[in-house]
Amino acid sequence: MVKALIVNSAATGDASVSxxxxxxxxxxxxxxxxxxxxIVRDVGIEPLPHLTAETVGAIRGAASTEAERNALSLSNALIGEITDADIIVIGAPMYNFGIPxxxxxWFDHVxxxxxxxxxxxxxxxxLVKGKRAxxxxxxxxxxxxxxxxxxxxxEPHLRNLLGFMGISDVEFVRAERLALGADAAAAAIDAATARLAELAETELTLAA
Ligand SMILES: Cc1cc2nc3c(=O)[nH]c(=O)nc-3n(C[C@H](O)[C@H](O)[C@H](O)COP(=O)(O)O)c2cc1C
Structure with a gap:
């Protein structure tokens, strides 16, 4: 049985293409x-708290205050979702040439x-081994x-962040030109949809 963790991050709710x-x-x-x-973790609909002076110690394992214990527990839960999954699927809109x-x-916590x-x-x-993204x-x-x-x-930032954790088997599917007219957007979404259908079969084969 294959397990996929989906991480959505778009601010656009139901209208989101990603x-x-x-x-x-x-x-x-x-x-x-x-x-x-x-498993779906939607940080676009339910954003994670940013790390602050009260909580940042948690990502180094500190748990002496309630705020740190909560942050550590959240970080552990998010990492657990990754380690439980075979495939991490990230929905990443481009915001100001980078990621939302x-x-x-989410990466700051994991x-x-x-x-x-x-x-x-x-x-x-x-240290995260045997995963695909x-x-x-x-x-x-x-x-x-x-x-x-x-x-x-x-894309380079996402490759670096995933690679730093040990996830180097990463497939990128781009839907571009979404604001360059209805025809261009439809063609991009159709092409991405077709590619995702192919990849779903490939992932299945690999997991079998
Ligand atoms: C805050 C913000 C910044 C954006 N910056 C860019 C950008 O730098 N380049 C670009 O091509 N599109 C940019 N866009 C457009 C989105 O990438 C595009 O609408 C995409 O479809 C968003 O994904 P979504 O449909 O899942 O929300 C931006 C959108 C928002 C809301």
Missing amino acids: RKLTQVFADRLKDHDSSAEI STLKA LRAGVTFRYTSDGPQG LVIETRAGFYSEGPGAVLDTQ
């Missing part, structure tokens, strides 16, 4: 394996030294090539 596309992947996965388990602050806050990565004499080492990126404009490519700080 949220619809993560659901497409979940639905196709279920079509191919009815025993597939899907809601998604960044990237923990000694837990999801560690520093060694040979440099940092990811699928990142669905939605963008108003076009960044895959040409003059927009240099502005894309979304």
Whole structure:
């Protein structure tokens, strides 16, 4: 049985294209394996608290105050969702060429030294092993090539954050040109939907 953790981060609620596309992947996965388990963590609809002076110690394991204990327990729960999953599916809209602050806050809670990565004499080492990730990126404009490519700080950042934890098997699916007319948007969503259906079968095969 394959387990997928979906992390949605769009601020746009039901209108969100990335949220619809993560659901497409979940639905196709279920079509191919009815025993597939899907867990959804929606940090766009229910944002995580930012780390503050009262809570930041928790990500280094401190739990001497109630605020730290709550933050540590939240961080442990979020990391548990990752470690329980075979595939981490991230719905990532491009916000100001990067990722939404809601998604960044999720990474701030799950990237923990000694837990999801560690520093060694040979440099940092990811501790989250045996996972695959699928990142669905939605963008108003076009960044895959040409003059927009240099502005894309979304995909490299996501690759770095996942890779730092040890998740280097990452597939990116982009739905771009969403604000460049109805035809362009429909074509992008159709192409992403088709690719997600293919990937759902591949993931199933790998997990079997
Ligand atoms: C705060 C904000 C910033 C955005 N910045 C960019 C951007 O830098 N480049 C871009 O192509 N689209 C940008 N967009 C547009 C979104 O990427 C696009 O609407 C995408 O579909 C959002 O995903 P969603 O439909 O899941 O909400 C931005 C949207 C918002 C709300």
